[in-house]
Amino acid sequence: MNSVTRGPNFCATTPPADLLLPTLSSPPATSAQRIPLTACPLCGAGAFRPVVVVESHPVVRCQSCDLQFTQPQPSDSELAAIYGPDYVLAADGTPEHAVITRAKRATADHYLDLLAAAGAAGRGRLLEIGCGAGNFLLQASRRGFDVTGVEYSPFACERARQTLGGTGRVMQGEIDVVAGEPGYYDVCVLCDVIEHVRRPAHFLGQVAAALRPGGLLLVVTPSTSSWSARIMRSRWMELKPEHLFYFSPATLTRQLSQAGFEGIKLHRGTKHLSLDYVAAHFEKYPVAGIRTALRGARAVTPASWRERPVPIVASGIIALARTPTSHASTAGSDKHR
Numbered sequence: 001m002n003s004v005t006r007g008p009n010f011c012a013t014t015p016p017a018d019l020l021l022p023t024l025s026s027p028p029a030t031s032a033q034r035i036p037l038t039a040c041p042l043c044g045a046g047a048f049r050p051v052v053v054v055e056s057h058p059v060v061r062c063q064s065c066d067l068q069f070t071q072p073q074p075s076d077s078e079l080a081a082i083y084g085p086d087y088v089l090a091a092d093g094t095p096e097h098a099v100i101t102r103a104k105r106a107t108a109d110h111y112l113d114l115l116a117a118a119g120a121a122g123r124g125r126l127l128e129i130g131c132g133a134g135n136f137l138l139q140a141s142r143r144g145f146d147v148t149g150v151e152y153s154p155f156a157c158e159r160a161r162q163t164l165g166g167t168g169r170v171m172q173g174e175i176d177v178v179a180g181e182p183g184y185y186d187v188c189v190l191c192d193v194i195e196h197v198r199r200p201a202h203f204l205g206q207v208a209a210a211l212r213p214g215g216l217l218l219v220v221t222p223s224t225s226s227w228s229a230r231i232m233r234s235r236w237m238e239l240k241p242e243h244l245f246y247f248s249p250a251t252l253t254r255q256l257s258q259a260g261f262e263g264i265k266l267h268r269g270t271k272h273l274s275l276d277y278v279a280a281h282f283e284k285y286p287v288a289g290i291r292t293a294l295r296g297a298r299a300v301t302p303a304s305w306r307e308r309p310v311p312i313v314a315s316g317i318i319a320l321a322r323t324p325t326s327h328a329s330t331a332g333s334d335k336h337r
C-alpha cells in the first residue's frame, strides 16, 4: 500500500475553495470512534483489498463490485475537524475569490447545458443538495429554474443567499429538510456530494423521493477511472479523508440503479478552470515542482488568458438519470442501506 498526504483538489464545485460542508447524511459530530463497515455498502460482499492510505485512513476496494471506500470510515469528530472554517480557500472580496467564482459559474453553465440537452431547459423546480456559496443555483435561476438549495454550513447558506440576491430558497441542514416535499422537484443536482455522505444508498433514496416521477438527477463525483486517478495513483488529488466513497462509472451506475433511477447516462467530468484558479489552489496545497511550474507559467501569460476558464477533463464523472415515471417502482432494490 502507498501512503499519501493531503492532496490538492481540482474539483470545481467543491474545490479547495468551496464552502460546501457536506456531512449531509452524518449525525451530529459526537463520536470519536471510526466506523468499520462489515459489508460492502453497494453489493453486500465482505472481502476487501487494500488500495492506499490517505492520512492514516485506509482505502479498500470491494473484491466483488470494485467500489472503493475508506475502511474504517472516519469518525464524526474527525469529519467535523476537516469541515472547519479553513475548508474555504479564498475569503470573499479577494482576487482569488473572483477567479474561483468565475470558474465555478462556467462549470455550472456546462452542467446546465447537459440538463438542457436531457430535456430540462430552465423550466420547473430545481433542488441542489450541498449548494455551497450558491454559484450553481444563481446560474440555474438565470436560466429560468425556480431554485432551492440545501446546505449544511450556516456560513455557506448565508453566502448562497447573498449570491442569489433574494431569488429562490436556501435552507440550512441536510437532505431531510426537503422530506416534507415528496415528488416536488423536477431536477436535483449533486455536485461533489455523494462521495461525502455516510450512506449513499439511503441518501439517493431520499433524493428520488424528492423528485417527481420522471424527474431528472445530475450527479458529479470523482471517478476512479479518470485519467488523473490512473496516472497520479496514490497522489491523486481526490484522495482525501473526507471522501468516504470512490466511484467508477460501473459502481456509480449500480448505486443509482439500486436507488431506483433509470436511463442512466454518463459523461466525462469536464470542469472549467483558469490558470489563476489552478495556481491559487497549488499555492494553498503545494506539490513539489507543480507550484513552481505554475508560477513560471503565470509570469509569462497575459492576465486576460490567466483568468479565462477553459474546459478541462480532470478527475470526475457526471451521471444523468431519471426517476421512473411511476413512483410505485422506486421503492428501490437496495438491501444494504
Ligand SMILES: [Zn+2]
Pocket: 040, 041, 042, 043, 044, 045, 062, 063, 064, 065, 066, 067
Ligand atoms: Zn461491493
